Amino acid sequence: MLTIFASSGTLAEVQEIIDSEDRLNELVSVEASLERLPSASGFSLIVDARGIIQPIDWENVSPPYLFARGISLQQSSLLGILFARLGNGEKAWSYLQEHPMLAFDLGVSSRLQHGIAIDLEEFSAVLPHIDKSDPFEKYRLLHNAAVVRHYGFIDDDLHIDEVIHFYQNAIKQAPAKEYAAFTARHYAGLLVDTDQPDKAVSVLEEALNAELSEDARFGLKSILTNAWMKQLTVPYDPALLEQLKATLWEVLQYNERKGRQAEIAMLLVDAAHIANISDSFSESLGYITRAIRIFEAEELEELAAQAHLRKGTLLYTWAQQGNPQFYKPAIDSYQQALKVFRQEVTPDVFADIHHHLAVLYSEMPSDSKKKGIWAGIASASFQEALNYYTRDNFPYEYGMICNNYGNALTRFPQAIHSDNFEKALFYYQEALGVRTPDQPYERAITLLNFLEASWKVSNDEEGFNEERYNDMVAKAQEVKSLVTDAGMLEEAQKHLDLLEELKQVSHA
DSSP: OEEEEEOTTTHHHHHHHHHTSTTGGGTEEEEETTTSOOOSSTTEEEEETTEEEOOOOTTOOSOOOOOOSSBOOOHHHHHHHHHHHTTOHHHHHHHHTTOHHHHHHHHHHHHHHHTOEEOTHHHHHHGGGSOTTSHHHHHHHHHHHHHHHHHSEESSOOOHHHHHHHHHHHHHHOSSHHHHHHHHHHHHHHHHHTTOHHHHHHHHHHHHTSOOOHHHHHHHHHHHHHHHHHHOOSSOOHHHHHHHHHHHHHHHHHHHHHTOHHHHHHHHHHHHHHHHHTTOHHHHHHHHHHHHHHHHHTTOHHHHHHHHHHHHHHHHHHHHTTOGGGHHHHHHHHHHHHTTSOTTTOHHHHHHHHHHHHHHHHHSOOOHHHHHHHHHHHHHHHHHHHHHSOTTTOHHHHHHHHHHHHHHHHHSOOOSSSOHHHHHHHHHHHHHHHSOTTSHHHHHHHHHHHHHHHTTSOOOTTSOOHHHHHHHHHHHHHHHHHOOOHHHHHHHHHHHHHHHHHHHHHTO
16 A cells, blocks of 8 residues: 655645545555654655655665656646556556656656566656756766666666666765665665675675664665675684674564564575574574465465575485484475476476485485385486486586486485496496586596495406406596595595405406
């Protein structure tokens, strides 16, 4: 519902305009601005002696496109804005015919909202009508130029530096710190999205040095936590972790006071990740489970599915750390995510989920009868993953999946008519075909896996297999040339020692 906060001098006129349209008062409420402070939301309008004003939308409910400040209060202008905000374009444009600049701004905002193409030449046509002597209009022009390029679906292939240029100049030209902070928030969001978290942190910390409203401060802190999340790398900086935890908690409490459920859930997803890397499993599981409940209650299907993915990964991690009771719940979470990330919609995510499921099915403890069933399901999921991550198009992912498939085959119950270890060697060889010496660690892991499986594969009845022996020696020696990891070197030497013993015995 939209809310208009009207001054005492405009309250009656605004209400009369609303009442002129049948049942519009069911969708738009009018409140006296002296009785309640206007909310910093795209669902709000302020009407006073200056005209119609859109408050800064710190709640992020509409595109961050700025409108002129102090639009003349007329029936046509107010109703045009309201119907545009309510998504009734036909009705809105019927009122806006006498307000071409306002119609232009509302049209651009609507296209940003719905991902409709924007032609930058349209802006050239309206430039002569903008009063560049007005400091706010000058700032608004720069801010909107950045926003349209950042968030808009533009036909031209614009370089990121151009967007940054407009954002930086808009911050410099901002007529007030609150507007500078608003532009800084979206500029920092661009920097985070383009993997420049250090620059984003600098922009946000500078903006936070100013005297700002509570809404502005927490709007900036919300993006700041995203930037810090991007800065987290192994080994984790304890000071950064503590700073991130404290700020996440602050922003979470702020959003709880505001009743902003979707934002709460997204913060809980981040909190779950922080708790997980801090080895607080039960805390992490509690956060992600609560986030899923909120997303589902808010009918945010894709966000709920992404949270299920996170939960599946969390449960799998803990299952591998000696908690086998979490294998089945991890599978359930991934299966929930598959309901949204279908093959025809998101083939890459669909393939990733099947890869995770395949590994889970192959590792999950079970009796011998069920193990054969899980082996069949795991193989089917591995094949689903390989159908998308092909050798030619995705060599890195192909190598990872083939290596994991080989590992799984060594754990499957032995088949009557085939040798699982022979199959495992085939997939290890496939992995080695793309895991070149340029990826020394990954290649060494697959080489060691190959060596381990080679000891268990069915050998020729004639006894010593010279060809396999020479191949195994070459692979063990290659491991020693690729890595410096003590454990891996020790394992490679163990194979070489055993191979030497085998040769001595065979030639005795």
